Structure formats: C-alpha cells, structure tokens
Amino acid sequence: MEVEVLAGLSFGSAWMLAWGVAATIPLILHLLHRRRQHTVRWAAMHLLMRVLEKESRRIRLEQWLMLLLRMAILAVLAVAVARPSWLAADGRTFGTSRPPVLWILAIDGSYSMQQSVSQGGTVFTAALAAVEDLINRAPEGDAFTVLMLSQPSRAVVGEPTFDRTSVLAQVEQLRPLDHGADMASAMAIMQRVIEEAEQRSYLPRQVRIMIYSDMGEDTWQPVVGGAGNTAWRRLTQEAQVSVVPIVPDDRPNYGVADLRLSTLRPTVGQSLDVDVVVENFSALPKQGLPVQLQVDERSVASRRIDLSPLGRANVHFELPMKSPGHLVVSAIVGDDSLPADNDRYVSIEVESVRRVLIVERQSASGRLLQLGLDPQPEPESRWRIQRQTVVEVQTEQWSNWDVVVLDDGVLLNEALHQRLYEFVRRGGSLVAMFGPHTDPESWNRLEQQRSLLGFQLLGPGEERDWQIDPLDYRSPVVSPFAGYPLAGLITTPLFRLWRIDRRPDVVVDVGTNYDAPLVVHRRLGRGAILSWLSAPQAGADDRGEVWNAIAAWPSFVPLLQQSVQALMDLGVASLNGTVGEPLEGGAVDSSAPTVRLITPAGGEHLLTMASSPSGEGHWRFEETDWHGIYRAHYPDGTTIPYSVNLHVDQSRQRRVAPEELPQSAAADDAREHETMAAGQVGVQPALARWLLFVLAGLLVAESLLGATVGRRLQ
Template sequence: MEAWFIQHFLNPTMAMGGAALVASPIIIHLINRLRFRRIRFAAMEFLLQSQQRNRRRVLIEQLLLLLLRILIVLALVALIARLILDPRELSLVRGVQAHHVVVLDDSGSMRERGGDHTAFENAVEVVRKLVSEGTRHPGTLQFSLILASEPEQPLFTQREINQSLLQEVEIKLENLRCTHRAVSLLPALESAAKLLTEQRGQIRHVHVVSDYRVVDWETPDPIVSLVKSLEQAGTTVNFVRTVEQSHPNLAITELTGDTQIAASGVPVRLTVRVQNFSDTAAKDVRLQVSQDGTRLPLTIAFDEVPADASVEREFDVTFAEPGKHGVVVSLQRPDSLDADNARYLALDVSLLNRVLIIDGDPGAEESSYLVDALAADPSITGYAPVVESVEYLRQRPLDEFQSIFLINVANLPPDALVPLEEFVSGGGGLAWYLGDQVNASFYNEALYRDGRGLFGLKLASAPAELPRDDEASPAPDLVLSDHPIFRVFSGQENPYIDAARVYRYFPPAEDWERDDQRRGDGVQTIARLRNGDPLFLTHRFGRGRVVSCTTTCGPSWNNLALYASFVVMQLELQKFIARPDRALPQRTVGEPIRIELDPAEYTEEVQFAIPDPAGVRVLRQKAVPKSVRAEQPGGSDDDVESASVDLVAELRDTDQPGIYRVQLMTVDQLPVERWLAYNVPLRESRLKVVPLSDLRTKLADTAAHVQPAGELQWLEGKPAGQDVRNVLLGLLLVLLLSEQALAYRLSYHSS
C-alpha cells in the first residue's frame, strides 16, 4: 500500500495521513445521532406512524449526505497531496526525503552509437540530469551510483545531493569510460537492494539505466523476482532505456589459425570469421590486415554477408623473423559498434619447428619417408626433423620438440618411457607407426595399459595380411572419417583414396572392444580398413594428443608413402598433434592476467604493456609472495595454480581489447616477454533491443516503471497531473454544492 501512495502522489506522506480523515464525517454523523433525547408526548403514536412510513427515504438521504461529505474529504486530500493517475508522469526527484540509487549499465553493447551519441553517453546524461534536478531540493535527497561492472564498489554511496556533489559527479562522469565486457545487471541490482536494506523511514528509488538488449532479457525471472522483493520493501524501481532501436552491426568474431606451428619465412594459414547481427544483408564487406602495427597490402573481400549469418575466409601471413608477433584484422568501414570491428591474435614464431623421430629399425629407412614429407624444403614447411634411436629418449630433454614420432619401435626401457609420458602429458604430441620389430605384448602391457597409456589399442600377438579381391571386393582399402588429418582424401572421385593400398597391419586383440562408445576409454577411431579393423586412432594423454597407426610409415606394409597425398597427410598429422602451449593465449576482455614466478628463475620485477586508444600504457609491479597476495583485497591462494610458485603478479585492468605484453626479468638479467591477445565478447555484439511493449510485458507482474529512451519528464519536474487537478477542482465544487443542497433539504426550517 505504501508503494502505491509513493507512485501516485507527489506528497505521499500527506496522502497517507489524509486518508485517515475519511473517518471524520462518519464519526461526526454517529455523534450527532447520540445527541437526541427521548421525550414522550401526546402525539407520539401519530409521529411513530409517520416515521415508519418515511424511514427508508430518510436513511437513504442521510447516507447520501454522509457519502458526499466523505467524497469532499477525499477530493481535498487528493488535491493537497497532488494525485497522479499515471505514475509515468510523476517526477521522481521531489522535495521529500528520498534516496535515489542509480544502477548504470556499462557493458560493451552500451558503446553502440546512434547518431551523435552512444548509448552510454545517453545513460551518463540521465545520471547527470537526475543529480542536477535533485539540487533544486537541497537537504532532502540522497544519491548512490553503482556500475554494473563493479557492483561491489559503488562510485557514490548515500551522498546528499547539493551543488558540491553535482560538481563532483560532473568530474566523475566526464572521466567515466564504458567497458568492453559482458556484464549482468543482476549483481548490481542485488548490491542496490543490500544498500537499501537498512534504510527505513524515507522514500527509496532504484533507477536502472540500460540499453535492454534481447540477449540480456531472454531469462528475466531473476530480475523480476528481485524487483518484487524491492517493491515489497517499499522501493520504487524505475527502468530507464537509453536506446529505442538497434542499428546494423557487423563483427569480426573469430581469428584463428595454425599458430602453434608458426615458423619464420613460412606462410601461416589464418582464418577470419565475420558475422552479421542485422536483419538485412551487408554488401561489399572488406577487411584489412595489420602485422605488428603495419598494414599489409592485403584486402579480404566478401561480396555479401547474409542477414543473421557468418562467413569466413582463409589467408596467409608470413613473418620474416622469429619471435613474438601480433596480427589485427579489422573492418575497413566502421559501423554502429566499433569495439567488435577488430580481432587480435598473438603468435610466437619459431625459427623452425623441431620434430623428433625415433626409428626402431634404421636399416629399413622408413623414417626417411617421414623426413621427406615434413622437411623436403624446411623453408616451405617450417619443420626440422631429427632422427634418433631410442637411447635419445633416455639421455636428452624433450621439451624443445613440437612432437615425437615412434616408427617400428620394439619396446621402450622404463627410463625412456617415463620422460616420454611426461612430454606428452605436458602437451607434446606423439604419433606411432608399427612394423615387424614391434613387440605386441610390451605394447599391451606397458603402452596400452587398458586404455590409460600412450598407445591407442590392444594389439593381437602378430600382424595380419589384408587380402584384396578387386572383383569380389572392389572398395578402397581405407574407410576415413572427416578428421582434418585426412583432408587430402576428401571430395568425390578422389584418386588418392582409390589408389591407397594396405597389405599388412596389426589387428586388434580379439578381446578388445571395437566400438568406441561401448569401450568408453576416450580413444577415437578416425580411420578403418575395409574389413572394419582400426587403422588410425587418436586420444588424449594429459594435455597432449596421441595418434596410433596400425601399419607402417614406409612402403613395406602399404603404398601410402608412394603418393603425394602422404606428404599432405603427414603435415596435417603434425599440425594436429603439435603441442598447444606454443600457441599464445587468447582471452576475453576483463579476465585478469596472473603471472606466477619461480624466484629461483625470475626477479620480482614485472612490467605490463597495456594497449590504449592513445598508445601503450606501461605499468610496473613487484611480484609478491603468495601469502602476501592472499592478504590483499581480492587475493587468494586459489589464484595460484601451482603450489611450487612463490611469487605472483596480477593485472586486473584488462578491459581494452588488444595485445598485452608482460616483460619479466630472469635472475641473469635477461628479459623474457609473454604476449596475450584480448578480444571483446561475442555476446555484446548482439544489439537487438527489447521493444518497449515487450519489456513492459516482462515486468507486468511488478509495479516498476519503464521510461522510453530520450524522455526525461520523469525527472525534469515538469507539471504532472494538471488535468487531474482541474477535474478534482470541478468535482469538489459540485460535491460542495450538492452537500449544501442536500443538507438544507434534510434540515428543519420553521415556516
């Protein structure tokens, strides 16, 4: 009831007090009835008969007179308290004790530009206008401002609105920048509710200033529930729109590629995806590519990007020098949302990608086919294969290699198997090719290990032949999935797959389940022979990928290595298993950068190079011990993944998209850089706005107000309810005249 008075009267306290005056005519009426004295006289019987005849008429006339007097009191209260029939006409900034809490949406979509101003600039103007109007009623209003991106740290908390605050707000809003992040309004509303929980005895308002995108209001129930609880506590909730309709928007949503195998002087294949978030097709879309801050003479053109669809294109970029590099792809023509018009990618380019090949039978020279496939010309492929024996695994570190191939290896001693497992578990790639030297029992016991080891299947005790009868069974020997390794064999009437022959292979053991789903060990069969036996399998071991082949690498058991398709297949296989930790991180704006340092290797000095529209900002920090980090605000030992790390540095200011560079210093005073690419979230590119009518429907179960974009009547203090007051004045005059006429008629008059 209190909320209803607040929403419908300019002076709700007076209205609630005046409502009690309705009882006064009733009380006076009852008192007057008690004033009569009983007197018996001779004509009593005659009067009683007359009273019985007129009783009903008199009672009705008295009730009508009482009703008129009640209505007169109500009309006077409505006039004095200033009744407003339409709450949307009500100025929320009034000269009564009130607390206004503003929840300001500063998510990435608020950067959308419509005309001369962005949605965020419109929102800032609403806040500025609210405080400005509040200064007209000094000493009565309080103001709090909560950003959706920082719900636990309000910019202003329960500040009295006056000229001093207005100047402070002006300065703060002038320097306030909209984020690029995807944020929810719910935590900020919860923060507002918490702020108002302990306040009683004053009027409370929450103003939610936002752009109200469809993607944010697909599940409005949590917000509606919170609004209901606020209203039950006597708080008025006011939803203020800053955008009435969305504008066409194109976004570059993806920039990926084979960055883990990038080598200097070798073209790196990248893929860019452009998405149209509009209801109409975009014509003649052109992208430009920049490398390390220099625009390349390369334009990526799309004749059309269909409505609500995406297109992609592959392109090559070559890096002349090894080291860390940055690539930016951006739209040539700006649109309503600039933030998603560019995509950033950081790469760590090697001089050459080293690949270790362990040959179990050097005399057979099968490894030479793999070497020729990977590095017939290293300047073209970027690979530098090294052929060694099993002893190499026991004697040398393996982390310098992208991947390891084991060809026709009979078995591995324990001191060679352990470092190999550590290499793959840490992210390195591993590929197996079998042959006549393979010891099947060792593979099953030490490598397969019931699906938990480095090899993908349990082998039969001996290899088997794959007989072929072209008349009875003319099908190809290979049955391939759509895995990237076999891309060269895709397409109709591909001559390579028809020419491929497998003569000999290792079949699986009879008790090994051939169905991947039933087996449930995480091993995926990606190629089979025409008899259904597996030919290529892949699975994860720790962070690394493993590919197992049941035939040889060279032509002793098949003819795969005799065709050009073998080269492409091996390059794709190497790309598939290459260690992913060589690809630099791609993150979403807002995610903090945590640097974990071993003090035995690095000093405590950390330098962050932060992208900025005006250039690059440099921030220097000193890494602190974990115990100190946990004591700092927002710090926790949980932030550190490894218990062996003793020093931690953190950067939370990662809102700007771009490439962040972190420079460390080793104890030998050698600089080490780490690069990270930050991009805007895809969610904020979806600019479709909830129609005003739909928003009101979603909030229909509440008493919340919804203010159209650009209309500031609710806070500008314009005369509200003037038409109602004119009606009330006319009604009061009619009621007074009617009451006097009826009272005169019912009263006694001497002739």
C-alpha cells in the same frame, strides 16, 4: 515507514516524531526550576513589591515567550526530521513528495554502448548523463547503488550510500568495457542489494531499479525468454523496475567478425592463409570499405570490398612468413560509428624449421612415422626429421628439437622420462605412439611417479572393427577432414587400441564408436603431449599382430601431420583469447619473480609469478576488459604478445523492445517515472525545507529575545 497522521498530512519517518517529546524538556526544566527556592526574611519589601509590580508583566511575558520559543524549536525540529508531506485538496503535493528511495542504478557497459550518437558522444555517455541527472535531482534521504552490466556485471557502488558526491564521482569515472552484458549476474547483484537493504533499518524501504541500456538482444534475450526470466519476475515483485532504453539511430557499423589463420605456428618461408570475415552490422550498404592486414601493427596488405546490408564478406590474404619469432597478425576495417569491433588480432609464433626427433623402439622402426610426416623430402623442406634409438637419445640435447615422437614400444628409463617431462614443460611437443609393443607396466610406473601423459594404460581393448568418431571435427587434428567424408578418416581401418584411465585435463581429439579415445592430448607447462592409442601400422608387425592399417590409408599423412601441427599450435593457442577470459603464462624458471604486462591502453601491471607444485612459475591476468594486444615482458627480455578479441554478437544491432520484457518493468513510462521520481522534488521546495527555515527563524528569535532579556538583567 510512511504514516498518514491527518487527512493529507503524512510523514516519511513518523517515528522521528517521537523526538517531539523533547519539546517538553524546556517546560519540565521550567517547572523544576520553580520548585527549587530558598526563603529570605526581607526588610526592603515595599521596594521589592514596587519593582515586582512594575516588572512582573514584562517578566511573565518574556518568560512565557522564551518557553514557547524553545518548545517550538524542538517541536518543529521533530516534525522536520519526520519528513512531512501534505497532499492538498487539488492533488498537489507539498513537502517531500514521497518517502526516501533506495535507487539501484544499472548502466549497460557492453561495448555496443560505445556507439556514437548523432547528438554527439556515445550511447554510454548519454546513459551516464541520465544517471547523473537523476542523482542530482533526487531529494535528500535517497540512497544509491550503482552497477555496470558487463560480463560478469560488477557493482560500482555496491554498498548503498547517501553520499551522492562520491556516487557521482564513481559514475563519472565509468567507461564501457569490450564485454557483452550479463543480466543474470546483474540481477543477482540487485537481489543481494535488496536483501541486504531489508536488514539495514537506516536504508529506505522503497527500492527502485533503473536500467539504462541500448536494449541489445544479446543482453536482454535471457530476460525475455531465457533463464533470466524467473529472476526478473522476482525482481519486479520486490522493487519497482524501470528500463530506460537509449537506442542510437541506425548508423553505419562494420566489423571484423573473424580472423582465421591456417596455423598459429608456421615456419619461415611458409605462406600463411589468412581469412578475414568482415560483416556489415547495419542496414546500410557499403562500397569500397578498406580492409587492411597488419603484422605487428605494420600494414602488409589491404583490399577494398563491398558489403550489402547486414551482409558478410570473406577476404583472403596470403601472408609469407619471413622471419622467426612471435608476431601479431591483425585485420582492420575503416572507421565507423562503433570503432570497438573494427579490428581483430591473432598471435602466432614463426619458426625457422620444424625439427622433429623420432625415438625408435629399434633401428628403423620409425621409418613409417618419418614418411608420414615428410613423405617427399626436399632440400628446402620445412621438416628436419631425425631418427634415433633410445640408446642414442640418452645424450641428445632436447633443446635442439621442437617435436619428439616416441615410437611404439620405446622403453623409457626414469632419467629419460624426467628429461622428456622437462622438455614438454619448457614448450616442447611430444607425440607418443602406443601399440602392440607397448609395455603398460613400465609406462604406468613412470606415470605414477610423474604424470606426463595424463593417463594410465588399462590394457589393450578387444579386437574388433572400431570406427573412428571425428567428434564433430572440433579438434584441429581432424578439422581439415571436415566436409570431406570421403577423405578416408572415418573409414580408416582400426582393430585394436589401448584403453586408458585419463585425468580430467586430458582432451580427446579423436574418438571411436565404442566410446574409447583414439587420440588424446594434454597440455603441460608451455608444451603439450599428444598420444595415439593405436600406433600406425601398415600391416602385421614382426610378431604378427595387426592393430590397424592406418599407415596404409590415405588419411595417415594428413592425420599425422595435423597431429604435430595441432600439438604445436596448442602452445600458441593460449596466446589468443577473448575479452573477459584470463591470460595465463608460465616460465620454466620460477625464480623469475614478476612479469610486466602492458595492456592495449598502455596500462602496466606487475604480475607475481606463482610457483606450481612442479616448480614451474605461473602467472594469470584476469582483467582483460578491452580487446587488443597485451604484451608480457619476461625478466629474461622475452616479450610474448597476447591477442584478445571481442565477441561481435553485441555488434549485431538486434534489439529487444521494452514491451517484450516480462511484467513490463514500467519500460514505457520509464522517462515519466524518472521525471516524477526526481523532478517533482526539484521544482517544489520540500515542506521539510520550509520547516527548517521556520526553525532557523525561531532560533534567531530565541537568540534575540535571550540577548534582550540578558541585557536587561545586567
């Protein structure tokens, strides 16, 4: 509340003037003291009158002086705490130049802020310096909140505070993350702070928001023309918003935009296709940029490329897999002004051989499937396929197999269903074929007891010419067909399939034109189950039913092989994520209490394993704020590397001009505004400060007078 009392004289906290009433306390005490007296008959009156005559003038003077000093002390104190200001005729302001302000200081923490600047340091450190400068120069009485624009944005100092020392300590510890920056969540935090401040009478009424950013388009586009526009306008109505652009000069910046591997679960001896997409994010050409391929942080290949301004280059490597185990393949380009985007990682699991067990409905009924998986068996084949009937597998050790394929019509008993369930949970892959020989009641009963497939079989769909829908080839099951419409996928003959009622966690890989899925998968524990709802046939079965002619079509072999490959890759896909996404893992033995997770920066986190209803241990790590390799160490000695990469959108240095911001946020005069906000007070001593000096002088005078009078009284 700012109140102008006289022309030019105003008070930041006029209600504090009420304390001025306290100035009358000495006067009241004085008068009360005068009223209390007692009477004495006095003999030595001549002497007393002589003394009084001699001393009365001095006493009266001292009394009034003391009274005035004490009243003045209280009055000056009341005026000082009321934050006075005086606007002189020439426009100069004396005293506190403005009422106190609640500052909401937002620092762009996206990884593009890590770009180095020619003056030394980074854009982020320059932003921090500006924030610290503002805090240091802000007058007493200002409150602060600090937040960092991130994905999502987070409050650093969420509760407004007047304690600038602690605010500075928090700001000093800030580090940019490898995220982007989400303005929507930042504006939500700002709005919350404003609303809460309105309800707290002790906080300043005036709110000013300062945003320090490199104005990356990725951050600001939602404000300029997207969903954040409305929130921004509301914010600018409720507070004075200023954007301080800290834009680095155009310096070389290259990055690994993508790192693609032909599979995440290759076998030993298999040659992995590795494609590295390198992008030049700057407008400066680059020749001879080294691109290095590493496996487990050891360089295995390198190449030099030329990049045109803002151009991209695809670098292909072939990476032979020599030994089994978990590996991290990474691509790295040379150092530049923004190191964060110079590397990219992919976690893979190399197997010695792919072991597949086909469980047949009856002897030899699975031959088609075996042929589809390994059409030309060779001694050095990476497939090791075996067929067994249901009776034979009763005693089978499931741990000997990577993939189990259930032929159409296999009837499982409860014990076998239980064993398959455990097999998948422990990381196995299960392919289930459903066709004319399937007994839906048996499956549905088992599914009700223990959900393995993730759906109930409703019944065979009507017989018609179904057409396969590849669903934009998003699924790895059909992704190799992308760009090859004549490869036979879409024209695959399909006449009938099972209709299902699926759980939400069941994902459709291949659909049909009648919105009924053909291939679905579901993750369970460390493994996954992929179901074909129309088992491949080469013609009419032994009962004369024809559901499809998939096995006779050219798409059969790649489709079946991709199904198994995609299924196996699913178990490794969870090892690869992006910054901000949680890492998750599990252990079959939930009795293992903790997992030790080592972050790329070397930080160590002990994660407690939560037990799922199925008894499986499960852990989750949310703070993937930096890209790189996170290694999970299990109590049994197993170490699984997780690769976390950043979105390179922030590296593409498209920026939003401050003028483009709606209701322009005072972006142009941000620096001037900042200077005005903090600097004026720093240069001119506040009137309140002068008043405090006066107060100190009055206190000293009162003490001296009191001591003098006291001495005389003794």
